[in-house]
Amino acid sequence: MPLNIGLIIGLIGLVYLYKNQFKKAKIFLTLSIIWIATISYTPFSNLLISPLESQYSTLNKIPQEIQYILLLGGDRENRGWEALRLYNKIENAKIITSGYAGRGTIPEAIKTANILYDLGIPKEDVIVHSSPKDTREEALKIKQILGKERFILITSAYHMPRSLAVFRKEGLNPIIAPTDFKIKESDKIISTPSASGLQKTEQAWHEYLGLMFFKLRGYI
Numbered sequence: 001m002p003l004n005i006g007l008i009i010g011l012i013g014l015v016y017l018y019k020n021q022f023k024k025a026k027i028f029l030t031l032s033i034i035w036i037a038t039i040s041y042t043p044f045s046n047l048l049i050s051p052l053e054s055q056y057s058t059l060n061k062i063p064q065e066i067q068y069i070l071l072l073g074g075d076r077e078n079r080g081w082e083a084l085r086l087y088n089k090i091e092n093a094k095i096i097t098s099g100y101a102g103r104g105t106i107p108e109a110i111k112t113a114n115i116l117y118d119l120g121i122p123k124e125d126v127i128v129h130s131s132p133k134d135t136r137e138e139a140l141k142i143k144q145i146l147g148k149e150r151f152i153l154i155t156s157a158y159h160m161p162r163s164l165a166v167f168r169k170e171g172l173n174p175i176i177a178p179t180d181f182k183i184k185e186s187d188k189i190i191s192t193p194s195a196s197g198l199q200k201t202e203q204a205w206h207e208y209l210g211l212m213f214f215k216l217r218g219y220i
Helices: 002-018 022-039 042-053 079-087 108-118 135-146 157-169 195-217
Strands: 068-071 094-098 126-129 151-156 174-179
Touching (some): 002 022, 002 195, 022 042, 079 108, 079 151, 094 108, 094 135, 126 135, 135 157, 151 157, 157 195
Parallel strands (some): 068 094, 068 151, 094 126, 151 174
8 A cells, every 4th residue: 555655665764774875765765755745645645536536426316216225335434324315315215234344343234234223224124234345245245136126326436436347247237326525625735744635545546456456357
């Protein structure tokens, strides 16, 4: 990931510094600082993530006869609100939560479902998918249940291009509902490096790597 690259460059600089090879140390330490500052700079991170999340807009006009809403991943703070918004607009809607446990003990799909229950959504309106580990496994799971039936796909806007490509590759018919847009109107060209800028860079970097990997594997 980008931050690790910057830290490795800096580490190399420190090695040269302790070896009293000051010229090389200055070069690598300077490159490290410039690299980390650049990837943490909001205009740079926006430049990276914009091609991903600017392809689609928020779902405002909901097609008729839609029942299922797939909430992809365990992001309850951002994507979850979009699921709630659409659930309250669709009669007899069902929310499908997804996300495995990862390094934890409780799958993200179950954590999300529990929050939905606490918010008053009946248990019979929530379907939990806690076994799929990535987007392709989720597509295969949905294919078993819904086949070619249309459903709403909710995920972060920057993740939507890869998700949509995977689902369509499997012959599914999702209606896209991107959310969690990272580029904000308040972002300014003149700004200082920040943690939020670094996070956006790493999210974009991860997504580009994911697209490349999925293409190589024939998933999209």
